[in-house]
Amino acid sequence: MDVITDIVGTMRASGAAGGHLFRRSGPWGLRFPAVDGAGFHVVRHGTGWLVAADRRPVPVGPGDVVFSPYGAEHGFSDTPRPVGSLPVADPNEPGEPGPADVELVCGGYLLNRGRVHPYLRTLPEVVVMSSPELHRDPALRALVDLVGTDVHRDRRAAAVVLPAVVDLLLVHGLEWVRERLARPEVPAVTDAAIAAVLRAVRAGLDRPWTVGRLSAVAGLPRAAFARRFAELVGEPPMTWVIHQRLGHAAGLLRTTGEPLAVIARQVGYAGEFAFAAAFRRRFGIAPGRYRQNAAGRPG
Numbered sequence: 228m229d230v231i232t233d234i235v236g237t238m239r240a241s242g243a244a245g246g247h248l249f250r251r252s253g254p255w256g257l258r259f260p261a262v263d264g265a266g267f268h269v270v271r272h273g274t275g276w277l278v279a280a281d282r283r284p285v286p287v288g289p290g291d292v293v294f295s296p297y298g299a300e301h302g303f304s305d306t307p308r309p310v311g312s313l314p315v316a317d318p319n320e321p322g323e324p325g326p327a328d329v330e331l332v333c334g335g336y337l338l339n340r341g342r343v344h345p346y347l348r349t350l351p352e353v354v355v356m357s358s359p360e361l362h363r364d365p366a367l368r369a370l371v372d373l374v375g376t377d378v379h380r381d382r383r384a385a386a387v388v389l390p391a392v393v394d395l396l397l398v399h400g401l402e403w404v405r406e407r408l409a410r411p412e413v414p415a416v417t418d419a420a421i422a423a424v425l426r427a428v429r430a431g432l433d434r435p436w437t438v439g440r441l442s443a444v445a446g447l448p449r450a451a452f453a454r455r456f457a458e459l460v461g462e463p464p465m466t467w468v469i470h471q472r473l474g475h476a477a478g479l480l481r482t483t484g485e486p487l488a489v490i491a492r493q494v495g496y497a498g499e500f501a502f503a504a505a506f507r508r509r510f511g512i513a514p515g516r517y518r519q520n521a522a523g524r525p526g
Contacts, residue, residue, distance in 0.1 A: 231398055231401045231405070234346060234401060246334025246335075247332075248330060248333075249332075249333060251327060251329050251331075252327050252328040252329075253305075255304065256313035257303045257304070257314070257316040258300070258302035258310055258315050258316060259300065259333070260315060261299055263298055264297075264298045264335055264336050264337040264343070265294075265335050265397065266298065266337075267293065267334060267400060268293040268303070268331050268332070268333045269292050269333075269371050270288060270289055270331060271289070271331065272329060273289070273330060274329065275331075276306065277293055277301065278304060278308060278309070279299070279300065279301040280311075287355065291355060292361065292371055292400070293356070294353065301353050345460075354404050356403060364399070367396075367399040371396070418455070418459055420445040420446055420447055424444050425460075428468055432494045433494065436465070436468050437465075438464050438465060441468075472494040473494070473505060475493075476514070477506075479493065481518070487503065487514055490502070491503075502514070
């Protein structure tokens with residue numbers, strides 16, 4: 228299993244894709260607080276400075292892309308300023324009327340209490356992909372241009388198209404970063420036994436998994452398997468299985484109208500009550516209310 232395939236699968240299961248166009252003029256600043264997720268910023272127009280706590284300010288201009296692999300705090304401003312002094316970027320804030328000095332398209336995956344993939348934490352807090360470099364990668368350049376168009380279009384159309392574009396941009400962006408930073412693969416992905424388990428569970432979330440069944444897939448004794456899995460993945464096998472099930476369920480709640488009982492069976496729960504209790508423990512909200520919130524309906 229390729230590490231990038233694994234990352235995108237994790238994001239899809241436990242995160243929500245979204246994007247927003249920020250337009251600013253005059254003295255301006257945008258701060259993106261630390262979150263669980265991975266995101267990007269595309270400079271559509273104008274210039275500014277990327278600022279973060281542990282690095283020198285970096286100038287950015289039209290066509291540049293800034294990748295935030297695991298949601299570390301960072302920001303942008305018209306002149307170099309401490310990131311903590313900048314106002315928090317609010318996607319619900321109405322855009323400024325008339326021509327803007329700078330336009331930033333910001334998007335990515337915000338995880339629903341999901342764990343950021345361990346590979347992403349091996350990368351720098353922010354990675355700048357300059358416009359001249361992107362022009363040497365036509366596929367990535369085209370995706371960057373498409374993201375800017377989709378976020379700017381009718382919001383209902385963007386809601387349908389944007390998740391797929393974000394997926395592709397994440398894949399190509401990670402490939403770009405991996406090639407230039409020469410980062411190694413995640414051990415859990417390159418370990419054949421553990422990778423087989425990751426594939427099997429994601430392909431069969433409805434199966435009655437136990438540590439014994441997982442160890443059989445891995446071809447390892449139960450105790451040795453549990454120990455190796457926890458070392459490489461970062462959590463016990465059944466904890467990871469539960470997180471995968473509930474992350475996928477959250478995606479189904481957001482994107483389908485399937486009854487809760489049907490979703491419960493699809494992710495390995497015998498009944499709606501057990502599923503709802505597990506979902507509430509994981510996300511702190513009942514499945515029905517989660518679906519209402521995701522659809523923007525009042526509870």
